[in-house]
Amino acid sequence: MQSIKEYLHHYGLADLFPSAVSDSMRLEQYPAGRRLFSQGDPADTLYLLVEGKLKISMLSPEGKRLILAFKSPFDIVGDIEYVQKCAFINTVEAVTDLVLLRVPHHVLELEMSGNAAFQQFLLETVTRKFVTKAQELNFNLLYxxxxxxxxxxxxxxxxxxxxxxxxxxxxxxxxxxxxxxxxxxxxxxxxxxxxxxxxxxxxxxxxxxxxxxxxxxxxx
Known part of the structure; x- marks a missing residue:
């Protein structure tokens, strides 16, 4: 496992986050099979996936849990919730052992709310996820x-x-x-x-x- 600074450099994020944000980040490890959070849980953290593989699922209106995607590094978890200021909209579980960087929402709101590069970064990731989610729901119906x-x-x-x-x-x-x-x-x-x-x-x-x-x- 690397340090936070090493992960940020590895994924080209060192210049995106000022020291006030990177200093607030915490490394977290989750074993395979562990649930990070469930759909509807309060969201107060942005997660950066830097090692491992996770599974994202949602509860359908009929009460069935459907897979949306499997994600590997680099990816972001909780970005939609950060932008929308809402509870977690999906359930996320570890498929393999995970390493994530954890960033509190309140730090991002304080340090990054006027940061154009960060806003563009979020826009690109959130837009990609909405497109991917629509495609993956169709896969469950069509395949x-x-x-x-x-x-x-x-x-x-x-x-x-x-x-x-x-x-x-x-x-x-x-x-x-x-x-x-x-x-x-x-x-x-x-x-x-x-x-x-x-x-x-x-x-x-x-x-x-x-x-x-x-x-x-x-x-x-």
Whole structure:
């Protein structure tokens, strides 16, 4: 793990944040599987993702949790909430171990509210996210379930060929299908020799075949 200054230099952000802001930043680590925050939680922090991979999901009006995206460095978490002054609009969880830089909202409001470069930075990131969110919601509606399942398995296992103790009910909700349909697709993948299910775990035996099935990783 690097220092805050090293991360800022690595991602070309050293000149964006004055010392009053960078000095207020804190390094935070989250283990794989940890939830950073839930949809509706109060938002008072901007997070800069500098190591690891996280999963973003939302609760639909029907009460189903749907995956919006998987994110890797460099990315920002909480920028929309900072601009809108609202609670967190999505749920964010660690897929792998994470390292983030944490910046309090009140420091940004005090030091960066009139900073044109920072406002442009936020505008670009927020605009990109709204476009991406619309595309990803369409993916959940338009892509076949086997494509979504293959993509989910790949996205959840960036550093290991094994998905430990997945809840198939949760997985079905996240990719927008039924438990029965998900189980049928997993059985097809297993019969094809792409995965193996054993004692509640899923081993990925043929990532190339899953990549081919996904076409491209729709959650990335």
């Amino acid at each position: 076949a379930v086997d494509v979504r399942v293959a993509s989910y398995l790949l996205s959840m296992t960036p550093d290991t060929p094994r998905l430990d103790s997945p809840s198939l009910v949760d997985m079905a909700d996240l990719i927008g299908t039924s438990y029965r349909h998900l189980n049928r697709v997993l059985r097809q993948f297993e019969q094809s020799g792409w995965i193996r299910r054993n004692n509640g775990k899923i081993d990925l035996l043929d990532r190339d075949a899953l990549l081919n099935q996904a076409g491209h990783n729709i959650y990335e």
